Amino acid sequence: MRRLFPVTDQTPSDADREWTLDELADAYAYPVTDGGNGVWLRANMVTTLDGAAQHDGRSQFLSSAADMRIFGTLRGLADAVVVGAETVRLEGYRPARARGAFAARRAAAGQRPAPVIAVVSASLDLDFTAPLFTEPLVPTLLLTGAAAPPERIGAARRAGAEVAIAGDGPGVDPVRAVRALADRGLTRLLTEGGPRLLGQFVAAGALDEMCLTLSPTLTAGSAQRITDGPAPAVPEWFALAALLEQDGFLFTRYRRA
Numbered sequence: 001m002r003r004l005f006p007v008t009d010q011t012p013s014d015a016d017r018e019w020t021l022d023e024l025a026d027a028y029a030y031p032v033t034d035g036g037n038g039v040w041l042r043a044n045m046v047t048t049l050d051g052a053a054q055h056d057g058r059s060q061f062l063s064s065a066a067d068m069r070i071f072g073t074l075r076g077l078a079d080a081v082v083v084g085a086e087t088v089r090l091e092g093y094r095p096a097r098a099r100g101a102f103a104a105r106r107a108a109a110g111q112r113p114a115p116v117i118a119v120v121s122a123s124l125d126l127d128f129t130a131p132l133f134t135e136p137l138v139p140t141l142l143l144t145g146a147a148a149p150p151e152r153i154g155a156a157r158r159a160g161a162e163v164a165i166a167g168d169g170p171g172v173d174p175v176r177a178v179r180a181l182a183d184r185g186l187t188r189l190l191t192e193g194g195p196r197l198l199g200q201f202v203a204a205g206a207l208d209e210m211c212l213t214l215s216p217t218l219t220a221g222s223a224q225r226i227t228d229g230p231a232p233a234v235p236e237w238f239a240l241a242a243l244l245e246q247d248g249f250l251f252t253r254y255r256r257a
Contacts, residue, residue, distance in 0.1 A: 003242070005242060018066075021072075027242065030042075042210070043191045043212075044191075045211070047212060053225055055219050058091060064247060085123075093119075095136035095140070099114075114137045116138050116186060119143065122167075124142060124156055128156060133161055139162050145165065145167035145172055146167060146169065174200045178206055195227050198228075199230065203232050205232065213251055238257055241253040241255045
C-alpha cells in the first residue's frame, strides 16, 4: 500500500509492503473533537468507476483484501456501527467481534471490546432469532421512531436488544439518532449504509467524514449510488484528508470542509 496524500518526508516509499493493522489504525484514527459533544460520524462505502454501490444487491463483489482490512480497522476503532435495516437483511449482518489487534487500543480509549451494532429501522421488521441478536458480544441497539409497533419493540427487548426512540413519527430522525448514541457514550460512530440511511445523514448535515473506496471495476446496470434519498438545499463540500492506493483501489478520506 502507498500513501498518495498527504505526502511528507517520512512517507514510506515501499509501495508493495502491506501495512500493519497498527499503521492502518493510526492512519484512520478518529480526530479529537471539541464540539457536538465530541461526536464524529464517518461513513465507509465502496463504489465502482461508474458509480455503482453494489452488484447484484451486495457490495462485497466490489471489494478487495486491502478494502476488507480497512473495513476491519474502521470497525476496530468505532464505538458503534450504524446500519440500516435493509442492509442488515441483504448483507446478513452478524455481531461485531473483538479483535486482539485492537484490544489494547480500545481499552486505552475506554471502549468496549467490540463496537455496538446500531440498526436503524422504523418498522423493526427484523429476524430476532438471527446471530446479530442472539450472539452479540455487546447488545445490539435498535434506533426506531415513536410509531414503531409495540409488539416489535417488545420482541426486540425479549431477544436482548436495546431499543432507543429517535423520532417522533414513523421514521428515525438522523440527528436524534446520533444524539441517542452520544447519550450512551458512543461518540466514535461509523455508518456502513446502506444508501438510503447514508442519504438521510447527508441531507441532515450529520456526516463528518466519508471514507470512500474507489473500486477499479465497471458494472453498468442500474445499481444504486452510495447515497439515496432527499437532497440538501445546496451541495455540501468536503475536503480531501488522505488518499491511499493498493492494487488499483483508491482509499479516500474526505472531511467536512
